[in-house]
Amino acid sequence: MPAPKPTNWANGRYVAVAERIAAVAEEVVMAVDHRTPLAEAEVVDLACGTGSAALSAVAAGANVTGVDITPELLEIAKTRPGGEQVTWVAADAAHTGLPDGGFDAAVSNMGIIFVEPTSLVAEVARLLRPGAVFGFSSWVRDDTENPFFTPIVAVLGPPPPTDYTHDQWGDRDTVAQRLAADFDDLVVETSSLTWNFASLGAALAFLENESPAHVNLFQSLDGPDRDRLRAAFEAALSRHVDGTGAVSFSSPYLVTTAVRR
Numbered sequence: 442m443p444a445p446k447p448t449n450w451a452n453g454r455y456v457a458v459a460e461r462i463a464a465v466a467e468e469v470v471m472a473v474d475h476r477t478p479l480a481e482a483e484v485v486d487l488a489c490g491t492g493s494a495a496l497s498a499v500a501a502g503a504n505v506t507g508v509d510i511t512p513e514l515l516e517i518a519k520t521r522p523g524g525e526q527v528t529w530v531a532a533d534a535a536h537t538g539l540p541d542g543g544f545d546a547a548v549s550n551m552g553i554i555f556v557e558p559t560s561l562v563a564e565v566a567r568l569l570r571p572g573a574v575f576g577f578s579s580w581v582r583d584d585t586e587n588p589f590f591t592p593i594v595a596v597l598g599p600p601p602p603t604d605y606t607h608d609q610w611g612d613r614d615t616v617a618q619r620l621a622a623d624f625d626d627l628v629v630e631t632s633s634l635t636w637n638f639a640s641l642g643a644a645l646a647f648l649e650n651e652s653p654a655h656v657n658l659f660q661s662l663d664g665p666d667r668d669r670l671r672a673a674f675e676a677a678l679s680r681h682v683d684g685t686g687a688v689s690f691s692s693p694y695l696v697t698t699a700v701r702r
Contacts, residue, residue, distance in 0.1 A: 448555070450490070451513040453656035457647065459491045465578045465634060465694060466493035466550035470501060472630070472698050473546050473576035479503040482545040485568060487534040487561075488552025492518030492527065498548060499523045506530060506544075508537050509552075535560035542570045549577040551694075554610040558619055566623035569701040575624060579610035581631070581693040588681060588690060589648070592673035593658065596666070616697055624699035631695055638688040644678045645671065 473479065480502035486495035489507035491514050498505045506528045509515055515529045532538055534549070534556045547565050554577075565575055600606075609615045613629050620627060638644035648655040649671070659667055681690040 448654050448657050450509075450511040450653045452660070453653040454651040455511075455514055455653050456491050456517055457651040458653070459493050461636065462551055462578075462634065463493045465632075465696070466548075467497045468632070468696055469494055469548050469550055469576050469578050470497040472628075472696050473548055473574050474501050476576075476628075476698055476700070477546060477572075477574045479546060483543060484546045484548060485537075485539065485544045486552075487537070487547055487549045487565070488556060489518065489529075490514050490550070490552060492521060492524060492529075494548045494550040495527050496521060496523045498546075499526050503546070506539065508532050508534055508539070510534070535564045537564060537568065539568055541567055544568050544573060545570060546574045546576070548575075551578050551580065553577055554579045554607040558605050558609070562619055562623065566701065571701055573701045574698055575620075575701065576696070576698040577610075579616075579695050579697065580608055581611035581695060582608040583693060586677065586680075587692065588674070588677035589652075589655070589692075592670060592677045596670045596673045611693075611695055613695070616695070620699050623702055625702050626700040628698045629695055630697075631693060633691040633693045635689060635691050640686050641675065641678055641682055641688055644688045645675060648674055 479498055482503045484498045484503040484505045486505060486507045489495050489509045492507050495505045495507035507518060508530045510533050512531045515531055518524050519529055534553055547569055553561050569575060616629060617627055638647065649659055662670060678688055681688050683689060
């Protein structure tokens, strides 16, 4: 399998993904608010996508800056209710250009996990004041079957070795090791998100037309491999079809909070 290209997050329809994981964004913001009240606080949402965590922080009374590397997603975020109250910045989450120690909290909903981790953690530490809280969500690798990923390995083989992968942030020991130099009072909570689709066709359409990572993958393949991958996804998702024809399965994730030393 060739080395994967960076995901073009403007491909497909990322907002469809954001809508499905918006509840996790609210959970991240609530976890941070529990540790440091966000009313009137300065909050940065890193790799914010279309802004679900940023807007949840606005609802909690925070002054919010949202950062994402994809301007097209920020344009969508600006149009959402409350979007006019956020300062939106097009930048890499690991190199934001924002002021040193300018924030009381940093949040991210399944965003920073795709950023090179060493520079990302250094940037978060730079942005946060002592005593500030960093909170984020991350997917946990499911070693049994993940119908969004297992078919890729079955058809194309395991991905080539890389310096980091997004699911490393789903390992508690890795999280603790990456944050140890700059953060204390680590709290990691486990939960799961249920993916629901009205039909098998709707689930396949989500992968082929909406989820940017999958859309990018499909577009990178020639006809036969694309057909094989689609058939593998269909077979995997079929195992989660209920008596009404709907598709439902769960994905585990972590919500981590830690305090800037």
